[in-house]
Amino acid sequence: MKLEVKGLKKSFSGNEVLHGISFSVESGKALGLLGRNGAGKTTTIRILMDVFKADCGEILIDGKKFEPRNYQIGYLPEERGLYPKKKVTEQIVYLAQLRGVSAKDAKENTKVWLKKLGIEEYANRTLDSLSKGNQQKVQLAQTLVCNPEIVILDEPFSGLDPVNAQILKDTVRELISQNKLVIFSSHQMSYVEEFCEEIAIVNKGEVVLSGNLKEIKKEFGNNRLILSANNLTLSGLESICKDKFKDLVIVNEVKKNYLILELFDSVNKNQLLENILKENVEIETFSIYDPDLTDIFVKKVGEE
Numbered sequence: 221m222k223l224e225v226k227g228l229k230k231s232f233s234g235n236e237v238l239h240g241i242s243f244s245v246e247s248g249k250a251l252g253l254l255g256r257n258g259a260g261k262t263t264t265i266r267i268l269m270d271v272f273k274a275d276c277g278e279i280l281i282d283g284k285k286f287e288p289r290n291y292q293i294g295y296l297p298e299e300r301g302l303y304p305k306k307k308v309t310e311q312i313v314y315l316a317q318l319r320g321v322s323a324k325d326a327k328e329n330t331k332v333w334l335k336k337l338g339i340e341e342y343a344n345r346t347l348d349s350l351s352k353g354n355q356q357k358v359q360l361a362q363t364l365v366c367n368p369e370i371v372i373l374d375e376p377f378s379g380l381d382p383v384n385a386q387i388l389k390d391t392v393r394e395l396i397s398q399n400k401l402v403i404f405s406s407h408q409m410s411y412v413e414e415f416c417e418e419i420a421i422v423n424k425g426e427v428v429l430s431g432n433l434k435e436i437k438k439e440f441g442n443n444r445l446i447l448s449a450n451n452l453t454l455s456g457l458e459s460i461c462k463d464k465f466k467d468l469v470i471v472n473e474v475k476k477n478y479l480i481l482e483l484f485d486s487v488n489k490n491q492l493l494e495n496i497l498k499e500n501v502e503i504e505t506f507s508i509y510d511p512d513l514t515d516i517f518v519k520k521v522g523e524e
C-alpha cells in the first residue's frame with residue numbers, strides 16, 4: 221500500500237495552520253513526522269484519521285481516495301483516551317470488539333500484547349492504578365490489538381523510560397517487518413533515526429524537508445568534511461581555514477572537538493588536503509561528515 225498526502229491546508233477560525241502538507245509512505249516502511257511544538261503534526265494526523273476535514277488537498281491510498289473507515293488502523297492519539305476506572309483487559313477487549321474483532325480474538329490478542337509489552341501482571345487492575353508509562357503501554361496494546369495494517373502513533377515515546385522506549389522501538393521494528401505502514405510523530409530525533417526510512421519535517425505548517433532519510437543524509441553531508449588538528453586549538457584551526465583556505469571552503473560549524481567545513485563546488489578534497497598540509501597542520505581528523513538527524517532538523521527548521 222502507498223499512502224500519499226497531497227497539499228493539505230487547514231485553518232482554524234481564519235488562521236491557516238497547515239499551508240499545503242505533502243508526503244508519502246509505503247507498507248513495510250515507517251515515516252517519521254517531525255517538527256517543533258505547534259508545527260502541525262497532530263493536525264495532519266487528525267485529518268488523516270478523519271477527525272478534522274482539510275480545507276483542501278487530498279489523501280490517497282494506492283491512488284484512490286483514502287477512507288479511514290475502510291481500513292484496520294491502529295491510532296495512538298496524542299491525548300490518550302482510555303477509561304481510567306475500567307480494568308485493563310476489559311477495556312482493550314471491549315474496544316477491539318468495537319473495531320470489528322471477534323470476542324475470542326480480542327481476548328487472545330489482548331493477552332499477547334499485554335505479555336509482549338511486559339504488562340500482563342496489570343491485566344485485572346483499573347487503568348488509573350497504573351503508572352503513566354504503563355498506562356501508555358496499555359494504550360499501545362489497545363492500538364495494536366486489532367492487528368492493524370496502518371499504524372499511526374502520535375508522540376508514542378512520551379512518558380516512557382529508556383527500557384520501555386526500547387520495548388516500543390522493538391515493537392515498531394516488528395510492525396515494519398510485518399509489512400505494516402507506520403507513521404509516527406515525534407520530537408525525538410534519535411528514535412526516528414533508528415527505524416524510519418522516510419521522514420517529513422514540518423515547520424510552521426509546511427513540509428520543509430521530506431524523503432528517504434539515507435538520501436537526505438547523503439545530500440546533506442555532501443561536500444562537508446570534518447577537520448581537527450593535534451597542534452592547533454579549534455579557534456586556531458578555524459582562523460587558518462578562514463584566512464588561508466577561504467577560496468576552498470567555508471567553516472560551516474564549530475563543534476566541540478572538530479570543525480565542519482563545506483567545500484566550494486569546484487574544489488575537491490585532495491586540493492584541500494594539500495593546502496592543509498602546506499600550512500603544517502597536524503591532522504587529527506579529516507573525514508566525510510555524516511550528519512545526524514538532529515543536525516539536519518536544526519539546520520532546516522532553524523533556517524525557516
Ligand SMILES: Nc1ncnc2c1ncn2[C@@H]1O[C@H](COP(=O)(O)OP(=O)(O)OP(=O)(O)O)[C@@H](O)[C@H]1O
Pocket residue numbers: 232237255256257258259260261262263264298
Ligand atoms: N482545534 C484547534 N483549534 C484551534 N487551533 C488549533 C486546533 N488544533 C490545533 N490548532 C493550532 O494548530 C497549530 C498546529 O498544532 P498541532 O497540534 O497540529 O501541532 P503539533 O506539531 O502536533 O505540536 P506538538 O508537538 O506541540 O503536539 C497550532 O498553532 C495549534 O494551536
